Amino acid sequence: MAQHAPPARGARLGRAAGATGPGSTVSGVVLLLPGASRFPPGPVRPLARALARAGGAQGLVTHGVVPGRDAPREDGAAWAVTEAVRRYGDVPVCLAGYGEGAAAVLRAAGHEAVNSVVALAPCLTGEDGAGPPEPVRQLSGRQVLIVHGTNDARSDPEESFRLAARAKKANRATCRFEVHSDGHGLREHQAEVVALAVDFVLGSVFSGRFSRPVTDALAAPPPLGLRMPLASGFGRAARR
Template identity: 80%
Template sequence: MAQHAPPARGARLGRAAGANGSDSTVSGVVLLLPGAARFSPGPVRPLARALARAGGAQGLVTHTVVHGGPSSREDQARWAADEVVRRYGDVPVCLAGYGEGGRAALRAAGHGAVGAVVALAPCLGRSAPGGPEEPVKQLSGRRVLIVHGTNDPRSDPETSFLLAARAKKANRSTCRFEVHSDGHGLREHRSEVVALTVDFVLGSVSSGRYSRPVTDALAAPPPLGLRMPLASGFGRTPRR
């Protein structure tokens, strides 16, 4: 049973991409949560296209959550998950966010329809000494992927590592990849980041299978599975 958040003023779902035909063909939904518009859009658009290509034939649908109005991105992510349940019924949902959207995806993961979460360069910030930490209880029972560039000047990658380490204690299905030398926009290794995310989403929402690096990261004890390097060329079809 999905949780029901109050209506999120200003939020709407973008046009569906992926599965064709009637709503009855939909087997899973990915909700993309972009970052702040004034900064780099990051990998959200190429990720939407790649998910539609890779998962559309299996019934995967992707919607971008268009942020607006006074409500928080976290509340709008919950509203979007409610809207998915209303439109498509009881289908698995993955929240995939970038920047501020990554933080919203992590915080809204407790929604009853959500089974997987992706946070790309999440803007978590640093809490004051003795202040509240980012919550992780809502990540229990979810598949969680965090991806962060090691040279991110806007969102400290060490903060996402510490969050992942706390989450891993209660949820073994947590992994984190580091993109060495990349910044907040994840531009230098964009194709690898997109390929990794598609692999994780398809494995979590539909196929149940992951590539060897993702399988190893999920199985490895901390800190190994939380500092996995994203290999250059990940996802490319080897030449014969």
């Protein structure tokens, strides 16, 4: 399919990974937004590779999103959803991001094509009481997963908890996992974080089925389902 000219402010989609072979049918799209370029990329690249492996046979396509230089990241995320619909038609879209990209996908989730959101270590503003709180209405009707390291010194995990608590009131399909002892890059337990995100994406976009921990987190009332510990070794049995 022909490439669409990028918007004036410079956002664009990266190369597709997954169900892109001749005759393949795209059944779902994941759009991945990175964090700030001056920091390490966190789990974005391993997640993109894992999603392509796990979901390609089901028709899942993954694109990285290169945000515009002079526009808010959420504008780039919203444009990316519109572009994915233009390329692939009426298929479910998952917005996933890390750091500043995670905050952007939460804010851009209101597009009607978005069925799920994955926010890894989101860098939020307004959840400390110093300014207007982050919006949550746009998350209604979406499956939402937030993952945060308890030792994150760059983005306060309590801010993502407060956002999740407000989102849960409007949208029961919201869960949040805490990665104990991990920092902003989620490096110590990267394999578990990636496995959790893949499980959530495939369940949200395709099957409607999740692993037991995700099912429990979605069903549990606050604060239990919003402080769910990510178990060491999560997803290991599936990888054997």
